[in-house]
Amino acid sequence: MKSFMIIGQYVPGNSLIHRLDPRTKLIVIFTFVIIVFFANNSWSYGWLTLFALILVLLTRLRIGYILKGITPVWFLIFFTFILHLIITKEGSVLIEIAGFTIHEGGVLQGLTISLRFFLLVLVTSLLTLTTSPMEITDAIEALLGPLKKIKVPVHELALMMSISLRFIPTLLDETEKISKAQASRGVDLRTGSIKDRIYAIVPLLVPLFISAFKRAEELAMAMEARGYRGSEGRTKLRKLQFKSLDFMAMIIYVSIIIIFFSLRN
Amino acid sequence: MDIQFERVSYTYQMNTPFSYQALKDINMEIKTGEFVAVVGHTGSGKSTLLQHINGLLLPTEGQVQVGNFRLSRDNKRQDLKKLREKVGVVFQYPEHQLFEETVERDISFGLKNFQVPAEETQARIASALEKVHLSDDVLQKSPFELSGGQMRRVAIAGVLAMNPEVLILDEPTAGLDPKGQHDIMNMFYDLHKTKNMTTILVTHQMNHALNYADHIFVLADGRVHMKGAPEQIFSQVESLEEANLDMPDILSLMNQINQKFGTDLCYKRQKPDELAKEIVEQLRENKPL
Numbered sequence: 001m002k003s004f005m006i007i008g009q010y011v012p013g014n015s016l017i018h019r020l021d022p023r024t025k026l027i028v029i030f031t032f033v034i035i036v037f038f039a040n041n042s043w044s045y046g047w048l049t050l051f052a053l054i055l056v057l058l059t060r061l062r063i064g065y066i067l068k069g070i071t072p073v074w075f076l077i078f079f080t081f082i083l084h085l086i087i088t089k090e091g092s093v094l095i096e097i098a099g100f101t102i103h104e105g106g107v108l109q110g111l112t113i114s115l116r117f118f119l120l121v122l123v124t125s126l127l128t129l130t131t132s133p134m135e136i137t138d139a140i141e142a143l144l145g146p147l148k149k150i151k152v153p154v155h156e157l158a159l160m161m162s163i164s165l166r167f168i169p170t171l172l173d174e175t176e177k178i179s180k181a182q183a184s185r186g187v188d189l190r191t192g193s194i195k196d197r198i199y200a201i202v203p204l205l206v207p208l209f210i211s212a213f214k215r216a217e218e219l220a221m222a223m224e225a226r227g228y229r230g231s232e233g234r235t236k237l238r239k240l241q242f243k244s245l246d247f248m249a250m251i252i253y254v255s256i257i258i259i260f261f262s263l264r265n
Numbered sequence: 266m267d268i269q270f271e272r273v274s275y276t277y278q279m280n281t282p283f284s285y286q287a288l289k290d291i292n293m294e295i296k297t298g299e300f301v302a303v304v305g306h307t308g309s310g311k312s313t314l315l316q317h318i319n320g321l322l323l324p325t326e327g328q329v330q331v332g333n334f335r336l337s338r339d340n341k342r343q344d345l346k347k348l349r350e351k352v353g354v355v356f357q358y359p360e361h362q363l364f365e366e367t368v369e370r371d372i373s374f375g376l377k378n379f380q381v382p383a384e385e386t387q388a389r390i391a392s393a394l395e396k397v398h399l400s401d402d403v404l405q406k407s408p409f410e411l412s413g414g415q416m417r418r419v420a421i422a423g424v425l426a427m428n429p430e431v432l433i434l435d436e437p438t439a440g441l442d443p444k445g446q447h448d449i450m451n452m453f454y455d456l457h458k459t460k461n462m463t464t465i466l467v468t469h470q471m472n473h474a475l476n477y478a479d480h481i482f483v484l485a486d487g488r489v490h491m492k493g494a495p496e497q498i499f500s501q502v503e504s505l506e507e508a509n510l511d512m513p514d515i516l517s518l519m520n521q522i523n524q525k526f527g528t529d530l531c532y533k534r535q536k537p538d539e540l541a542k543e544i545v546e547q548l549r550e551n552k553p554l
Contacts, residue, residue, distance in 0.1 A: 011282050061282075062282070065281065065282060177356065177361070178361065178362055180316065180321050180356070181354070181356045181359065181361070181362040182362060183321060183349070184319055184321065184349055184352075184353070184354040184356075184424075185349075185362075185374060185375035185378060185423065185424070185427070186346060186349060186350065186375050186377075186378025186379045186427075187378055188346060188378075202364065203362075203364045203374065206364035207361055207362055207363065207364050210409070211361060
């Protein structure tokens, strides 16, 4: 089951992208997600695609691995394409099969929307592939910092996020262990009617919840024992620091955006 | 049921950057009715190995033969449920798998899955409870209100109720106090003796391996590092050290006495009191008065 869980799973490395400050990466990706929606001709799409591909190459990860990582999304992309192909009725008719017509506009629309979708997923998966969850939460906490002024519990939210991220692999391991134990007692999750399969989840969920609650309690106790009192007066072990690499990346990124906007109609 | 591993290798998460080969070219044979211990350092592949015996994992290379079942990579479509009924597995911390509202229902869970006729269920539950030395009055309790040791016994009863021919124990004594460990190990040993149950004990407690096993397999780094009778294995001190394993207490005591007093004690399954007498005799003979 774990092999399905590699959507953007962090792969340690030492590429340029890995070394960027997580805040830089977050800002770039966040703005990229918005900018993708401004593309409106083949030049601007081409430019963004080129940018995304260069990013992919810079991560030094195996391309096959990245593409496999977004496997579950391929279906959605394909589905979007088909939907646009059938529904959009613009431009001249290209093919007509059994009452369905496929229009030129539909092909174009389908292609651009799926490309947009693909770019979004690809680039955001690069963030999680090259940035450890801890770095991401640190970056979010730092970027949301100003909200503390209006009494948003930023630190607590970031802590909750990092704890839940931290426990995903633990709980996955636990799930696997329990499901193996129950499989040894004859539970079969793969065959049988839907009703049977739903019932087969109960022996998995109950122990999982019990252990999750136990863990939560133990963790809270361990944190208190080590004097945790929330964000007040708390210093950081890993201090985020922009380096020259980040400034360079930012300058390049801004120029890419400027070129992009000049390419649009 | 005879168990045979033929050139078995297993790799986790094949074809990803996380791929990890846990077993490398394992060959081993376990005969019906044997008590076998599989020992090794953390990460040596013990747990991976045992999951091959009831088909939870299929070898990525080679094959495992368990009775009539032939488990290999290209032999996926077969009724593993039948195999799992015959091979009971007590996982590490088995109490974590309890989930039912009452002890009775939890023990009968496996029986239901393997379609044991309802008339037989009660008798099976009663005999399983007796095997783990629990009284009938826990049956209607929730498993979660029992003590840790009792919970473990209930979980073990759930496996024993299936009447397995092969019993696999993955560190069954982890987290128990010394008396609890002793009781549980003796219980498994009795079952092995009285029912002639093939028992495979995965452990890093050398004392248990020495006391109970007919045969020991030492794993190191995913390979079979040594195999043989306990006396043989534990006489090869250097090789054991290579695998990062300790000596059983009784043997390390004997070695120390031998070194210190120049005695010539050798292990032949003596009980502590017999050993004490032997030490006294040898010291008397050796003493240069």
